[in-house]
Amino acid sequence: DVKVTQSSRYLVKRTGEKVFLECVQDMDHENMFWYRQDPGLGLRLIYFSYDVKMKEKGDIPEGYSVSREKKERFSLILESASTNQTSMYLCASSLGLDTQYFGPGTRLTVL
Amino acid sequence: AQSVTQPDIHITVSEGASLELRCNYSYGATPYLFWYVQSPGQGLQLLLKYFSGDTLVQGIKGFEAEFKRSQSSFNLRKPSVHWSDAAEYFCAVGGRTNAGKSTFGDGTTLTVKP
Known part of the structure:
Protein backbone atom coordinates (compact mmCIF):
# COMPACT_ATOMS: atom_id res chain seq x y z
CA ASP A 1 0.00 0.00 0.00
CA VAL A 2 1.07 3.54 -0.72
CA LYS A 3 1.97 5.41 2.39
CA VAL A 4 2.15 9.18 2.63
CA THR A 5 3.25 10.51 5.97
CA GLN A 6 3.26 14.05 7.29
CA SER A 7 5.63 15.15 10.02
CA SER A 8 3.01 16.48 12.43
CA ARG A 9 -0.72 16.00 12.94
CA TYR A 10 -1.08 19.19 14.97
CA LEU A 11 1.18 22.23 15.06
CA VAL A 12 0.89 25.54 16.89
CA LYS A 13 3.14 28.42 15.84
CA ARG A 14 3.47 32.14 16.52
CA ILE A 46 -0.63 25.50 -3.07
CA TYR A 47 2.26 23.91 -4.98
CA PHE A 48 2.84 20.93 -7.21
CA SER A 49 6.11 19.12 -7.93
CA TYR A 50 6.48 16.78 -10.91
CA ASP A 51 10.09 15.77 -10.31
CA VAL A 52 13.00 16.37 -8.00
CA LYS A 53 13.79 20.10 -7.81
CA MET A 54 10.88 20.84 -10.17
CA LYS A 55 7.90 22.78 -8.90
CA GLU A 56 4.91 24.64 -10.16
CA LYS A 57 2.72 27.19 -8.41
CA GLY A 58 -0.81 26.18 -7.68
CA ASP A 59 -3.84 28.36 -7.07
CA ILE A 60 -2.70 29.98 -3.81
CA PRO A 61 1.13 30.06 -3.60
CA GLU A 62 1.44 33.45 -1.91
CA GLY A 63 3.19 33.22 1.44
CA TYR A 64 4.45 29.70 0.77
CA SER A 65 7.49 28.08 -0.78
CA VAL A 66 8.43 24.43 -1.33
CA SER A 67 11.48 22.24 -1.55
CA ARG A 68 11.97 18.87 -3.18
CA GLU A 69 15.57 17.73 -2.91
CA LYS A 70 14.73 14.01 -2.92
CA LYS A 71 12.00 12.21 -4.82
CA GLU A 72 10.27 10.90 -1.72
CA ARG A 73 10.18 14.15 0.26
CA PHE A 74 8.28 17.37 -0.38
CA SER A 75 8.45 20.21 2.10
CA LEU A 76 6.13 23.17 2.47
CA ILE A 77 7.63 26.30 4.00
CA LEU A 78 5.80 29.23 5.51
CA GLU A 79 8.48 31.93 5.50
CA SER A 80 6.70 34.13 8.04
CA ALA A 81 3.56 32.53 9.40
CA SER A 82 0.44 34.65 9.64
CA THR A 83 -2.90 34.01 11.31
CA ASN A 84 -4.64 33.64 7.94
CA GLN A 85 -2.48 30.58 7.30
CA THR A 86 -4.24 28.70 10.08
CA SER A 87 -5.64 25.72 8.21
CA MET A 88 -5.49 21.99 7.51
CA TYR A 89 -2.60 21.15 5.19
CA LEU A 90 -2.76 18.00 3.09
CA CYS A 91 0.07 16.41 1.17
CA ALA A 92 -0.51 13.95 -1.68
CA SER A 93 1.48 11.98 -4.22
CA SER A 94 0.61 10.33 -7.52
CA LEU A 95 2.01 8.42 -10.45
CA GLY A 96 1.30 10.15 -13.75
CA LEU A 97 -2.33 11.10 -14.19
CA ASP A 98 -3.62 8.51 -11.76
CA THR A 99 -5.00 8.55 -8.23
CA GLN A 100 -3.61 10.92 -5.65
CA TYR A 101 -2.69 9.34 -2.32
CA PHE A 102 -3.10 11.63 0.65
CA GLY A 103 -1.40 11.91 3.99
CA PRO A 104 -3.43 12.32 7.21
CA GLY A 105 -3.03 16.10 7.22
CA THR A 106 -1.41 18.66 9.51
CA ARG A 107 -3.69 21.03 11.37
CA LEU A 108 -1.69 24.24 11.76
CA THR A 109 -2.72 26.99 14.14
CA VAL A 110 -0.91 30.32 13.95
CA LEU A 111 -1.40 32.52 17.01
CA ALA B 1 -10.24 26.21 -17.28
CA GLN B 2 -11.52 23.09 -15.63
CA SER B 3 -13.96 23.13 -12.73
CA VAL B 4 -16.02 20.80 -10.58
CA THR B 5 -19.37 21.60 -9.02
CA GLN B 6 -20.90 19.62 -6.20
CA PRO B 7 -24.30 21.27 -5.82
CA ASP B 8 -25.12 19.78 -2.42
CA ILE B 9 -23.05 21.08 0.47
CA HIS B 10 -24.73 18.83 2.99
CA ILE B 11 -26.95 15.74 2.61
CA THR B 12 -28.71 13.78 5.34
CA VAL B 13 -30.02 10.27 4.71
CA SER B 14 -31.37 7.54 6.95
CA GLU B 15 -29.35 4.40 7.45
CA GLY B 16 -30.40 1.82 4.85
CA ALA B 17 -31.66 4.44 2.40
CA SER B 18 -30.15 4.97 -1.02
CA LEU B 19 -27.72 7.77 -1.73
CA GLU B 20 -26.81 9.87 -4.73
CA LEU B 21 -24.18 12.61 -4.61
CA ARG B 22 -24.04 14.90 -7.60
CA CYS B 23 -20.96 16.04 -9.46
CA ASN B 24 -20.77 18.20 -12.58
CA TYR B 25 -17.50 19.00 -14.26
CA SER B 26 -16.12 21.27 -16.93
CA TYR B 27 -13.06 20.04 -18.80
CA GLY B 28 -11.88 20.79 -22.30
CA ALA B 29 -10.56 17.34 -23.14
CA THR B 30 -11.22 13.73 -22.14
CA PRO B 31 -11.74 13.88 -18.37
CA TYR B 32 -10.28 11.57 -15.78
CA LEU B 33 -12.81 11.55 -12.96
CA PHE B 34 -12.40 10.61 -9.32
CA TRP B 35 -14.44 10.35 -6.15
CA TYR B 36 -12.61 10.58 -2.83
CA VAL B 37 -13.90 10.22 0.73
CA GLN B 38 -12.55 11.97 3.81
CA SER B 39 -13.40 10.74 7.29
CA PRO B 40 -13.16 13.30 10.12
CA GLY B 41 -9.57 14.28 10.87
CA GLN B 42 -8.18 12.15 8.05
CA GLY B 43 -6.76 12.56 4.57
CA LEU B 44 -8.68 11.68 1.43
CA GLN B 45 -9.05 8.12 0.16
CA LEU B 46 -10.01 7.08 -3.36
CA LEU B 47 -13.48 5.53 -3.71
CA LEU B 48 -13.43 5.02 -7.48
CA LYS B 49 -12.21 6.50 -10.72
CA TYR B 50 -13.13 6.67 -14.39
CA PHE B 51 -10.61 6.98 -17.21
CA SER B 52 -12.32 5.23 -20.14
CA GLY B 53 -14.47 2.25 -21.07
CA ASP B 54 -17.60 1.19 -19.22
CA THR B 55 -19.31 4.33 -17.99
CA LEU B 56 -20.58 2.64 -14.82
CA VAL B 57 -17.69 2.11 -12.44
CA GLN B 58 -17.62 0.19 -9.21
CA GLY B 59 -15.62 1.28 -6.23
CA ILE B 60 -14.86 0.31 -2.68
CA LYS B 61 -17.40 0.12 0.15
CA GLY B 62 -20.26 -0.64 -2.27
CA PHE B 63 -20.15 2.69 -4.11
CA GLU B 64 -20.62 3.14 -7.84
CA ALA B 65 -20.62 6.11 -10.18
CA GLU B 66 -21.85 6.72 -13.69
CA PHE B 67 -20.09 8.92 -16.24
CA LYS B 68 -22.51 10.79 -18.49
CA ARG B 69 -20.60 12.77 -21.07
CA SER B 70 -23.71 14.49 -22.47
CA GLN B 71 -24.53 15.87 -19.02
CA SER B 72 -20.92 16.43 -17.90
CA SER B 73 -21.78 14.52 -14.77
CA PHE B 74 -20.21 11.82 -12.62
CA ASN B 75 -22.71 11.11 -9.85
CA LEU B 76 -21.88 8.80 -6.96
CA ARG B 77 -24.45 6.26 -5.74
CA LYS B 78 -24.89 3.67 -3.05
CA PRO B 79 -28.02 1.52 -2.74
CA SER B 80 -28.01 1.24 1.06
CA VAL B 81 -26.10 3.64 3.30
CA HIS B 82 -24.38 2.51 6.49
CA TRP B 83 -23.69 4.73 9.49
CA SER B 84 -19.96 4.40 8.77
CA ASP B 85 -20.46 6.19 5.42
CA ALA B 86 -20.84 9.51 7.23
CA ALA B 87 -17.96 11.58 5.85
CA GLU B 88 -17.11 14.28 3.36
CA TYR B 89 -17.06 13.34 -0.32
CA PHE B 90 -15.04 15.05 -3.01
CA CYS B 91 -15.35 14.78 -6.76
CA ALA B 92 -12.28 15.64 -8.84
CA VAL B 93 -11.39 15.99 -12.52
CA GLY B 94 -8.00 15.65 -14.15
CA GLY B 95 -6.56 14.58 -17.46
CA ARG B 96 -3.72 14.88 -19.93
CA THR B 97 -3.91 18.65 -20.18
CA ASN B 98 -3.51 18.93 -16.41
CA ALA B 99 -0.14 17.20 -16.19
CA GLY B 100 -1.06 15.16 -13.14
CA LYS B 101 -3.06 17.79 -11.28
CA SER B 102 -6.72 17.42 -10.38
CA THR B 103 -9.34 20.06 -9.71
CA PHE B 104 -11.52 19.24 -6.71
CA GLY B 105 -15.09 20.19 -5.92
CA ASP B 106 -15.90 21.87 -2.63
CA GLY B 107 -17.19 18.62 -1.16
CA THR B 108 -20.48 17.22 0.11
CA THR B 109 -20.86 16.32 3.77
CA LEU B 110 -22.97 13.22 4.36
CA THR B 111 -24.81 12.73 7.64
CA VAL B 112 -26.44 9.36 8.31
CA LYS B 113 -29.45 9.22 10.63
CA PRO B 114 -29.99 6.06 12.65
Missing part, protein backbone atom coordinates in the same frame (compact mmCIF):
# COMPACT_ATOMS: atom_id res chain seq x y z
CA THR A 15 2.97 34.88 13.96
CA GLY A 16 6.22 35.60 12.12
CA GLU A 17 7.76 32.18 12.74
CA LYS A 18 9.22 30.14 9.90
CA VAL A 19 7.28 26.88 9.61
CA PHE A 20 8.30 23.66 7.89
CA LEU A 21 5.77 20.98 6.99
CA GLU A 22 7.31 17.73 5.80
CA CYS A 23 5.78 15.04 3.63
CA VAL A 24 7.26 11.67 2.69
CA GLN A 25 5.91 9.06 0.29
CA ASP A 26 7.20 5.53 -0.12
CA MET A 27 5.97 4.59 -3.61
CA ASP A 28 8.45 6.33 -5.93
CA HIS A 29 5.76 8.68 -7.23
CA GLU A 30 7.03 11.52 -9.38
CA ASN A 31 4.19 13.89 -8.51
CA MET A 32 3.70 15.48 -5.11
CA PHE A 33 1.22 18.12 -4.00
CA TRP A 34 0.48 20.47 -1.13
CA TYR A 35 -3.10 21.57 -0.52
CA ARG A 36 -4.79 23.59 2.14
CA GLN A 37 -8.31 22.74 3.20
CA ASP A 38 -10.66 25.26 4.76
CA PRO A 39 -14.37 24.83 5.57
CA GLY A 40 -16.53 25.64 2.56
CA LEU A 41 -13.53 26.15 0.27
CA GLY A 42 -12.66 22.55 -0.54
CA LEU A 43 -9.07 21.70 -1.42
CA ARG A 44 -6.91 24.44 -2.86
CA LEU A 45 -3.60 23.60 -4.49
